[in-house]
Amino acid sequence: xxxxxxxxxxxxxxxxxxxxxxxxxxxxxxxxxxxxxxxxxxxxxxxxxxxxxxxxxxxxxxxxxxxxxxxxxxxxxxxxxxxxxxxxxxxxxxxxxxxxxxxxxxxxxxxxxxxxxxxxxxxxxxxxxxxxxxxxxxxxxxxxxxxxxxxxxxxxxxxxxxxxxxxxxxxxxxxxxxxxxxxxxxxxxxxxxxxxxxxxxxxxxxxxxxxxxxxxxxxxxxxxxxxxxxxxxxxxxxxxxxxxxxxxxxxxxxxxxxxxxxxxx
Numbered sequence: 001x002x003x004x005x006x007x008x009x010x011x012x013x014x015x016x017x018x019x020x021x022x023x024x025x026x027x028x029x030x031x032x033x034x035x036x037x038x039x040x041x042x043x044x045x046x047x048x049x050x051x052x053x054x055x056x057x058x059x060x061x062x063x064x065x066x067x068x069x070x071x072x073x074x075x076x077x078x079x080x081x082x083x084x085x086x087x088x089x090x091x092x093x094x095x096x097x098x099x100x101x102x103x104x105x106x107x108x109x110x111x112x113x114x115x116x117x118x119x120x121x122x123x124x125x126x127x128x129x130x131x132x133x134x135x136x137x138x139x140x141x142x143x144x145x146x147x148x149x150x151x152x153x154x155x156x157x158x159x160x161x162x163x164x165x166x167x168x169x170x171x172x173x174x175x176x177x178x179x180x181x182x183x184x185x186x187x188x189x190x191x192x193x194x195x196x197x198x199x200x201x202x203x204x205x206x207x208x209x210x211x212x213x214x215x216x217x218x219x220x221x222x223x224x225x226x227x228x229x230x231x232x233x234x235x236x237x238x239x240x241x242x243x244x245x246x247x248x249x250x251x252x253x254x255x256x257x258x259x260x261x262x263x264x265x
């Protein structure tokens with residue numbers, strides 16, 4: 001068989017995860033200082049059999065960087081996640097508590113990345129702490145101007161949309177892939193008013209809690225590194241309750257509550 005055909009067959013048969021290692025974590029002096037301050041940061045080690053993180057090698061927009069967190073089949077359940085961007089002014093982007101229906105994890109969020117940086121997640125299981133991450137080439141995400149006039153963003157603040165993207169049977173239940181969108185300027189304190197040239201005060205959603213009925217799906221305690229108009233895409237196992245409820249709070253004391261029906265899916 002010609003050599004080039006052999007090489008092509010090997011490439012086609014190679015599992016996709018082995019091809020997706022073009023931006024692994026790099027050595028980071030910032031992380032060496034941070035890890036003792038992050039829950040389980042000192043003891044966490046990379047383990048792709050428990051947790052995977054995917055992010056672009058080079059972000060097309062540093063203020064809206066998609067980060068996808070997943071677990072492979074058979075992975076042990078994880079209970080909490082801490083998302084860290086080593087080189088951001090406030091490195092801890094989010095602390096996430098997961099309910100049982102969210103496992104195995106399949107969740108995507110959008111982050112601001114302020115400089116070329118590792119983006120990592122530290123997770124806890126019943127027996128260990130694990131770490132996953134990627135190195136992302138992006139700069140200026142925390143100071144990037146808002147996508148539109150701040151007054152217009154404020155007028156829409158608190159509006160929410162919830163959408164079921166797909167549903168598949170899992171035993172006697174259904175597993176849904178859903179998307180939650182929340183309108184909020186999520187200003188960082190590093191952006192400037194284009195008229196006055198003064199810094200716009202930080203104002204962001206710092207608590208987000210999502211439930212199906214009484215059961216917690218996930219809770220996020222966030223900082224300035226979550227993007228404007230936060231979006232969370234996530235998989236969850238339907239417990240039969242008819243409504244999804246969302247509770248959010250921001251740093252100015254505003255509270256936003258919404259409820260969405262799951263009937264008719």
